[in-house]
Amino acid sequence: MAVILKAKREVVGQNVLKVDGLPLATGQPKFTLDMDLPGALVGKILYSPYAHAEIVSIDTSEAEKVPGVACILHYGNVPRVPYTTAGQGWPEPSPYDTVLFDKKVRYVGDRVAAVAAETEEAALEALRKIKVEYKVLPAVFTVEEALAPGAPIIHDEEDAEGIYDAKRNIAAAVDVPIGNIEKGFAESDVVVEATCELPYSQHAAMEPHCVIAYFDEDGRLVIRSSTQVPFHIRRVVSRVLGIPIHRIRVVKPRIGGGFGSKQEIILEPVAAALALRTGRPVKMALSREEVFVSTRTIHPAKVRVKLGAKKDGTLHAIELEAILNTGAYGAHGGTTLYNVGSKALPLYNKARNLRFHGKAVYTNLPVAGAYRGYGANQGFFGLEIAMDMLAEKLGMDPIELRLRNHIRTGETSPIFEKLGEGREGKPQVIRSCALEECLRIGAERIGWYEKRRNPRRKGPWAYGVGLACAMQGSGITGVDMAAATLIMNEDGSFRLLVGATDLGTGSDTVLAQIAAEVLGVPVEKISVYSSDTDFTPFDKGAYASSTTYVSGNAVLKAAEEVKRQILEVASEILEEPAEGLILAGGKVVSERTGREVSLSEVGHRAFYVANQRQIAATASFACPESPPPFAAFFAEVAVDTETGIVRVEKFVVVADCGQPIHPKLAEGQLEGAVVQGIGHALYEEMLFSERGSTVNSTFFDYRIPTVLDVPEIEAILVPSDEPTGPFGAKSIAEVGIDGPVPAISNAIYHAVGVRLTRAPFTPERILAALRTKDKERKG
Amino acid sequence: MKIYFELNGRPQYVEVEPGESLLSLLRRLGMKSVKEGCGTGECGVCTVLLDGKPIRSCITFAPKVQGKRVTTLEGLGTLEDPHPLQRAFVEAGAVQCGFCTPGMILTAYALLQENPAPAPYEVREYLVGNLCRCTGYKKIVDAVLLAAKWKREGRWR
Numbered sequence: 005m006a007v008i009l010k011a012k013r014e015v016v017g018q019n020v021l022k023v024d025g026l027p028l029a030t031g032q033p034k035f036t037l038d039m040d041l042p043g044a045l046v047g048k049i050l051y052s053p054y055a056h057a058e059i060v061s062i063d064t065s066e067a068e069k070v071p072g073v074a075c076i077l078h079y080g081n082v083p084r085v086p087y088t089t090a091g092q093g094w095p096e097p098s099p100y101d102t103v104l105f106d107k108k109v110r111y112v113g114d115r116v117a118a119v120a121a122e123t124e125e126a127a128l129e130a131l132r133k134i135k136v137e138y139k140v141l142p143a144v145f146t147v148e149e150a151l152a153p154g155a156p157i158i159h160d161e162e163d164a165e166g167i168y169d170a171k172r173n174i175a176a177a178v179d180v181p182i183g184n185i186e187k188g189f190a191e192s193d194v195v196v197e198a199t200c201e202l203p204y205s206q207h208a209a210m211e212p213h214c215v216i217a218y219f220d221e222d223g224r225l226v227i228r229s230s231t232q233v234p235f236h237i238r239r240v241v242s243r244v245l246g247i248p249i250h251r252i253r254v255v256k257p258r259i260g261g262g263f264g265s266k267q268e269i270i271l272e273p274v275a276a277a278l279a280l281r282t283g284r285p286v287k288m289a290l291s292r293e294e295v296f297v298s299t300r301t302i303h304p305a306k307v308r309v310k311l312g313a314k315k316d317g318t319l320h321a322i323e324l325e326a327i328l329n330t331g332a333y334g335a336h337g338g339t340t341l342y343n344v345g346s347k348a349l350p351l352y353n354k355a356r357n358l359r360f361h362g363k364a365v366y367t368n369l370p371v372a373g374a375y376r377g378y379g380a381n382q383g384f385f386g387l388e389i390a391m392d393m394l395a396e397k398l399g400m401d402p403i404e405l406r407l408r409n410h411i412r413t414g415e416t417s418p419i420f421e422k423l424g425e426g427r428e429g430k431p432q433v434i435r436s437c438a439l440e441e442c443l444r445i446g447a448e449r450i451g452w453y454e455k456r457r458n459p460r461r462k463g464p465w466a467y468g469v470g471l472a473c474a475m476q477g478s479g480i481t482g483v484d485m486a487a488a489t490l491i492m493n494e495d496g497s498f499r500l501l502v503g504a505t506d507l508g509t510g511s512d513t514v515l516a517q518i519a520a521e522v523l524g525v526p527v528e529k530i531s532v533y534s535s536d537t538d539f540t541p542f543d544k545g546a547y548a549s550s551t552t553y554v555s556g557n558a559v560l561k562a563a564e565e566v567k568r569q570i571l572e573v574a575s576e577i578l579e580e581p582a583e584g585l586i587l588a589g590g591k592v593v594s595e596r597t598g599r600e601v602s603l604s605e606v607g608h609r610a611f612y613v614a615n616q617r618q619i620a621a622t623a624s625f626a627c628p629e630s631p632p633p634f635a636a637f638f639a640e641v642a643v644d645t646e647t648g649i650v651r652v653e654k655f656v657v658v659a660d661c662g663q664p665i666h667p668k669l670a671e672g673q674l675e676g677a678v679v680q681g682i683g684h685a686l687y688e689e690m691l692f693s694e695r696g697s698t699v700n701s702t703f704f705d706y707r708i709p710t711v712l713d714v715p716e717i718e719a720i721l722v723p724s725d726e727p728t729g730p731f732g733a734k735s736i737a738e739v740g741i742d743g744p745v746p747a748i749s750n751a752i753y754h755a756v757g758v759r760l761t762r763a764p765f766t767p768e769r770i771l772a773a774l775r776t777k778d779k780e781r782k783g
Numbered sequence: 784m785k786i787y788f789e790l791n792g793r794p795q796y797v798e799v800e801p802g803e804s805l806l807s808l809l810r811r812l813g814m815k816s817v818k819e820g821c822g823t824g825e826c827g828v829c830t831v832l833l834d835g836k837p838i839r840s841c842i843t844f845a846p847k848v849q850g851k852r853v854t855t856l857e858g859l860g861t862l863e864d865p866h867p868l869q870r871a872f873v874e875a876g877a878v879q880c881g882f883c884t885p886g887m888i889l890t891a892y893a894l895l896q897e898n899p900a901p902a903p904y905e906v907r908e909y910l911v912g913n914l915c916r917c918t919g920y921k922k923i924v925d926a927v928l929l930a931a932k933w934k935r936e937g938r939w940r
Contacts, residue, residue, distance in 0.1 A: 019876070021873055021874070022873060022876070022878060024881070025872075025873035025878045025881075026862060026865055026869065026870075026873050027862060028878050028880075028881030028884055029865065029869040029870075029872045029873050029878055029881070029884055029888065030816075030856065030857075030859075030860055030861060030862050030865055030869055031814075031815065031816025031855070031856035031857055031884075031885045032815075032816075032862065033815035033816075034881075035815075035818070035882070038815040207916075208916055209880070209882075209916055210818075210820045210826065210828055210880070210882040210883050210914065210915065210916055210917075211818070211820065211880070211882045212819075212820070258880070258881060259880065260818070260820075260880045260881070260882030260883075261879075261880040261882060261916050261917055263916070289819075291822055292820065292821040292822060292823065292825075292826075507880065508879040508880025508881065508882075508917050509879065510879065668876040668922075669876065671876070671922075672876050672879055672917075672918055672919075672922055675918060675919030675920075675921050675922070676879065676916070676917045676918050676919045677919075678919060679919035679920065680916070702821065702823055702825060703821050703823075703825035703826050703914065704823070704825050708914060708916060710911050710912075710914060711907045711910045711911055711913070711915075711920040711923070711924065712907055712908065712911045714907075714919060714920050714921070717919060717921055719921075
């Protein structure tokens with residue numbers, strides 16, 4: 005799909021080759037485990053077999069006798085320092101409810117002990133020989149059980165900090181009223197209510213979590229990790245192990261996908277502790293089963309949405325209640341909860357009466373964490389199904405209902421100020437929004453009006469179309485900061501050093517494009533080095549759809565300063581004032597005289613000849629606001645009324661990410677996010693036994709979409725121009741996952757008249773819904 | 784035990800454990816493009832070619848390749864002289880994190896050897912065993928079709 009760009013630019017807006025594309029496509033050893041460290045020990049973890057238990061005793065004497073075992077760590081021999089595994093800015097809004105090893109375990113898969121040994125076999129044998137005596141405690145597996153009076157208290161430790169109400173198993177809670185919600189519903193002509201439920205699902209990045217920790221020749225700790233948050237790892241490991249920050253270096257090489265699962269600091273402190281205790285390099289690589297059982301998941305949620313509207317479709321009152329299951333630990337619990345409201349509610353800013361309330365509740369199930377969408381997908385699941393119900397009740401087209409209510413350029417929502425990152429937010433005015441155009445184009449591409457009027461039917465297959473809208477943010481207002489350093493070489497090429505963390509999205513490329521555009525050189529002249537806490541300046545990491553906007557703005561500022569310095573040197577050479585000089589095409593040209601000087605001449609003069617200095621700059625950008633990208637999603641489904649099977653026939657996603665820096669990469673983000681969303685809509689659900697253990701912990705029985713499950717997807721970018729973004733850009737990484745689940749549910753409703761509100765929409769659930777409807781019809 | 788096989792056109796005579804996986808052996812021999820995504824043969828990330836046919840190296844015992852030809856991504860092309868399929872993956876935007884890419888490219892290579900003019904659905908059917916969580920597959924299919932076009936144009940064989 006061609007993209008209309010605002011201005012002709014040389015590099016920004018062009019589909020340049022991804023800077024790490026060819027190295028990855030030729031299999032260069034760029035990932036964490038691709039480095040061989042001689043003498044490295046293998047680290048393995050012993051997991052709890054119980055959902056809730058006290059450890060009465062641990063006996064490691066037999067395990068220590070296994071040949072090759074170097075070290076065994078457990079609660080009895082490590083310091084107890086409460087922290088959160090959430091890789092967030094300091095001070096983290098997530099509760100400090102985790103320690104390296106505890107004498108209590110809170111879910112099947114919780115960490116009990118860790119072993120480092122010469123071989124994996126020895127480490128595994130040692131794990132088997134660790135004798136743990138447990139006192140099993142009653143466990144709770146649903147939020148209802150966890151909230152019931154007299155329920156077992158999951159976090160009864162005294163040293164935890166930041167838990168909202170530990171005695172009632174509530175990790176975080178929120179209640180924000182705006183206007184008068186009861187009066188708002190009373191004044192409404194039409195009221196609808198929907199309750200939607202999203203189950204446990206997992207990121208399933210193709211590379212399992214892994215890390216190597218070792219001490220370098222100067223005795224400094226080096227952590228090479230598959231992570232989204234190298235700087236947060238450095239800070240947290242420093243705190244947990246008592247190693248000063250300046251004695252730690254964290255390196256993120258290429259990583260095999262993250263989607264939020266690697267915004268968690270899970271293995272790094274363990275590997276570092278084992279390396280510290282043994283003085284040897286330690287390598288840890290989780291198996292796929294361990295990833296499923298012991299890492300992080302989406303925040304399962306029950307979201308209830310009540311909408312009140314006037315006859316003309318104008319929303320008058322919105323109540324949004326979200327109950328999240330945050331699992332055994334509260335990492336990202338409160339912030340994901342806040343995001344349900346802060347991302348979903350501003351989209352329809354015409355309603356004056358609002359209430360957002362909810363809780364993040366502890367249970368004895370796997371730990372929920374950051375997952376692409378981060379609450380927005382939970383919120384829009386409920387909101388967009390409720391909007392579909394409202395449109396039906398009003399007898400109004402769903403597109404018309406959105407157009408009547410969605411936020412526009414120049415408008416605001418009180419939610420921006422009331423809801424921030426686990427606390428109050430900041431006021432914000434929307435400076436760019438092309439949602440109207442997204443809806444128009446999407447409707448055309450899916451054939452909306454024709455298919456809504458005349459739904460097809462072919463044998464048992466019933467066809468339908470449904471839509472959803474969504475918005476996200478670009479970074480976290482008032483929290484996120486990124487820095488970039490740009491250094492010129494004497495030949496007129498540049499080194500771009502960024503703390504930003506490319507997790508496969510292509511952010512190294514996007515950031516290089518921004519620098520190249522300012523400096524008037526092709527991307528090949530910019531060598532990007534990213535995510536190394538020793539050699540790159542601070543960046544918050546890759547999350548909250550922040551890199552293009554926050555890190556990109558830092559690169560833009562650094563590049564503009566370097567440009568100023570280049571023009572200064574050129575003005576010395578040309579003996580003309582810098583004001584009349586233009587930097588383009590790898591040279592500086594005088595507007596007045598037409599004389600020119602190459603960047604190489606500038607570089608050589610600055611390095612070796614006169615007024616010598618390094619042309620370089622470091623710049624920071626702190627996120628003053630978080631401009632939302634917007635998207636409209638259209639699904640066409642076929643439902644087999646005999647088997648309940650749903651096929652997505654076609655999916656159209658149209659998004660406004662401001663000016664796309666790299667349209668093809670932006671499309672790739674949308675396509676990938678939509679397919680993950682289709683997975684959540686139709687296939688993906690982690691299942692648990694009655695004792696709380698994960699039942700489907702392989703790709704055989706936890707199905708993610710294969711290439712054959714993917715329908716025809718059309719990803720279309722509708723550029724707006726975000727005045728605060730680098731070259732007009734906003735984010736794109738997350739918004740694409742927010743819409744598929746409600747859009748598919750709404751399409752199923754259009755096809756067969758049943759409302760699916762519990763994902764995934766499996767054949768069993770659809771058949772059950774069809775039978776219920778049938779019974780009701782027959783009365 | 785010692786086994787003999789051909790790795791990317793070069794003879795190998797190496798000591799292996801009878802229960803060692805081919806994945807482990809190949810990585811031990813420096814073929815770091817061979818990745819482990821699941822260890823149980825379900826994701827296709829570890830795919831290599833055995834006598835030209837795609838197999839999952841994580842569930843193949845190393846001794847099974849005795850006397851056979853093994854091709855990893857390192858054997859297809861290099862950074863300086865990439866194979867057209869590798870180039871096509873980059874041009875089409877099929878590489879995001881790059882972790883599934885080696886297995887994808889090798890599987891696609893085997894397909895194009897069997898069928899130089901696959902229809903889009905044939906590409907999809909052939910790649911069904913290779914999971915990708917980043918791209919949504921669209922640009923991967925585009926890349927294979929692009930490489931196939933180049934092959935038909937005689938740009939590679």
